[in-house]
Amino acid sequence: MIALERVGKRYPNGFDALKSVTLAIDTGEFAVITGHSGAGKSTLLKLMAGIEMATTGTVRVNGQDIAGARRALPFLRRKIGLIFQDHKLLYDRSVFDNVRLPLDITGFPPRDGAKRVRAALDKVGLLGRERALPITLSGGEQQRLCIARAIVHRPSLLLADEPTANLDLDYAQEIVGILSSFHQVGVTVVVSTHDLVSLRMVRPRVIALARGALWQESEGRGEPVRDDVDLDGARVES
Amino acid sequence: MNAWLAQHRRALTLTGRQIAASPVARTFQALVIGVAITLPLLLYLTVQNLARLAGQSDADARIALYLAADATAKEAAAISTRLDAHAGVAGHRFVARDEALRDLKQRHDIADLVDALPKNPLPDAFVVRAASLRPGDIEALRSEASAWPKVALAQLDSAWAARLDAGLDLARSLALGLGTVLAAALLAVTFNTIGLQIVNRREEIEVSRLIGATHGFIRRPFLYAGVVQGAAGGALACAFAGVCVFWVNEQLRGVAALYGTELAARALPAGDALAVIGFSALLGWLGAWLAVTRHLLRLDSQLDAR
Numbered sequence: 271m272i273a274l275e276r277v278g279k280r281y282p283n284g285f286d287a288l289k290s291v292t293l294a295i296d297t298g299e300f301a302v303i304t305g306h307s308g309a310g311k312s313t314l315l316k317l318m319a320g321i322e323m324a325t326t327g328t329v330r331v332n333g334q335d336i337a338g339a340r341r342a343l344p345f346l347r348r349k350i351g352l353i354f355q356d357h358k359l360l361y362d363r364s365v366f367d368n369v370r371l372p373l374d375i376t377g378f379p380p381r382d383g384a385k386r387v388r389a390a391l392d393k394v395g396l397l398g399r400e401r402a403l404p405i406t407l408s409g410g411e412q413q414r415l416c417i418a419r420a421i422v423h424r425p426s427l428l429l430a431d432e433p434t435a436n437l438d439l440d441y442a443q444e445i446v447g448i449l450s451s452f453h454q455v456g457v458t459v460v461v462s463t464h465d466l467v468s469l470r471m472v473r474p475r476v477i478a479l480a481r482g483a484l485w486q487e488s489e490g491r492g493e494p495v496r497d498d499v500d501l502d503g504a505r506v507e508s
Numbered sequence: 509m510n511a512w513l514a515q516h517r518r519a520l521t522l523t524g525r526q527i528a529a530s531p532v533a534r535t536f537q538a539l540v541i542g543v544a545i546t547l548p549l550l551l552y553l554t555v556q557n558l559a560r561l562a563g564q565s566d567a568d569a570r571i572a573l574y575l576a577a578d579a580t581a582k583e584a585a586a587i588s589t590r591l592d593a594h595a596g597v598a599g600h601r602f603v604a605r606d607e608a609l610r611d612l613k614q615r616h617d618i619a620d621l622v623d624a625l626p627k628n629p630l631p632d633a634f635v636v637r638a639a640s641l642r643p644g645d646i647e648a649l650r651s652e653a654s655a656w657p658k659v660a661l662a663q664l665d666s667a668w669a670a671r672l673d674a675g676l677d678l679a680r681s682l683a684l685g686l687g688t689v690l691a692a693a694l695l696a697v698t699f700n701t702i703g704l705q706i707v708n709r710r711e712e713i714e715v716s717r718l719i720g721a722t723h724g725f726i727r728r729p730f731l732y733a734g735v736v737q738g739a740a741g742g743a744l745a746c747a748f749a750g751v752c753v754f755w756v757n758e759q760l761r762g763v764a765a766l767y768g769t770e771l772a773a774r775a776l777p778a779g780d781a782l783a784v785i786g787f788s789a790l791l792g793w794l795g796a797w798l799a800v801t802r803h804l805l806r807l808d809s810q811l812d813a814r
């Protein structure tokens with residue numbers, strides 16, 4: 271589903287956020303990208319969504335080279351559910367209208383759309399809050415709202431950037447449970463986090479980054495994650 | 509097709525909702541545009557009405573054809589036939605030399621002087637009314653007629669028609685120039701007001717782009733807003749112009765009664781009004797398109813720079 275080949279990313283200020291990363295994520299996988307703050311997790315997810323462009327190497331999603339598909343990019347993104355680290359909710363409109371946006375973008379008919387929105391809100395436990403403004407929701411609820419918006423158009427790939435950040439363990443596990451429920455119905459899920467503990471129960475494949483390079487991968491997919499993965503010892507050979 | 513309809517419906521709903529959200533601000537924006545369009549519109553109406561008035565009055569361009577002293581009645585009749593057949597002639601009247609002399613004696617207090625003349629010095633003449641008001645046409649007719657046999661002199665009776673026409677031409681170019689300048693102003697106003705709306709909604713635009721919106725999707729509601737704003741401005745301008753015409757006619761009523769004539773300015777024809785509204789809607793569309801496109805290009809170049 272996602273294939274990165276010797277991908278490098280240099281930001282305009284000259285900073286190399288990713289250095290020659292090669293990795294593949296198969297359809298139906300639950301993958302976790304971990305690493306310290308600044309390791310390049312967000313950058314990696316942005317490359318997968320075509321929000322940032324690789325400066326070297328190729329990024330393929332569903333077999334499509336993202337760099338060569340500028341005009342097709344909007345349509346590619348509609349097949350992806352995106353959960354942003356900074357939420358990117360629209361605070362001037364209701365919960366309902368926030369979740370509605372992806373459907374509007376694809377031109378979904380209003381009546382069927384409303385059904386879809388309620389179904390999505392139901393899945394994240396926010397049914398009944400349609401009319402609320404996002405600002406009145408708790409942190410965990412806002413994160414669930416982000417998930418609802420990301421899955422309302424039924425994407426086959428879900429990219430979540432630090433969805434459990436700033437949440438207490440209980441709430442974090444609730445979020446992971448929701449993500450896992452989509453994984454169980456066949457959605458490919460890629461999550462970035464520096465908090466592996468709350469993800470332990472889904473036995474994900476773990477991809478560890480350190481200073482922009484692939485540092486370690488869990489042996490075998492579905493292996494339980496050791497929460498003592500020692501990233502402090504990370505050394506990057508250059 | 510369904511998706512296309514749904515998107516347009518959404519854009520329209522959004523536009524409606526935004527107008528409902530700030531009706532006063534939107535009304536003022538439309539007013540500004542309306543006033544801007546009213547000025548050239550009034551100038552245009554004035555020109556149209558003056559041109560119409562000039563065409564109506566019977567003091568329009570006249571040419572006097574003075575016949576040679578030895579012209580016979582038969583030769584005069586031949587000229588009359590020529591004038592009848594001429595497309596550039598709206599009408600003509602034969603003024604016999606005796607009639608002219610009588611007229612002269614009546615109109616001026618020179619009866620004694622005229623009586624003292626040994627014989628009538630005046631020639632037979634035709635007073636010719638040209639069909640066209642354009643100086644070029646009138647002059648062409650004059651020089652053509654001056655070459656006819658037994659026409660001693662062909663003289664333009666009134667230079668005022670030429671002056672009026674030149675004046676109208678000037679006013680027309682003025683209206684056009686003013687119209688162009690104010691069209692540019694309208695474009696700028698739309699560009700700015702839509703630009704403000706874009707700034708107010710830049711988060712929505714950014715998020716929409718991130719989750720798969722095309723340029724078309726982002727543009728659509730703003731284009732609608734631009735069109736609505738432009739059309740509203742155009743409609744207001746037509747209404748203002750209508751009020752002005754009404755007011756002028758109220759003023760004219762007394763004057764017209766005094767002269768026993770029907771004197772009234774004519775309002776903008778419905779077709780022209782529709783054209784004005786359509787044109788300002790088009791300018792609104794263009795202003796909005798420019799504003800959104802600039803914003804989108806900036807967003808994209810931020811992406812490209814990375």
Ligand SMILES: Nc1ncnc2c1ncn2[C@@H]1O[C@H](COP(=O)(O)OP(=O)(O)O)[C@@H](O)[C@H]1O
Nearest residue numbers: 281283285287306307308309310311312313314
């Ligand atoms: N737009 C940017 N311009 C310059 N440097 C950036 C930009 N975005 C991220 N970086 C840098 O790239 C590195 C990786 O960032 P990021 O991918 O956000 O890491 P993570 O998500 O793992 O914390 C960081 O050092 C960060 O400062």
Ligand SMILES: [Mg+2]
Nearest residue numbers: 311312355432
């Ligand atoms: Mg990050």
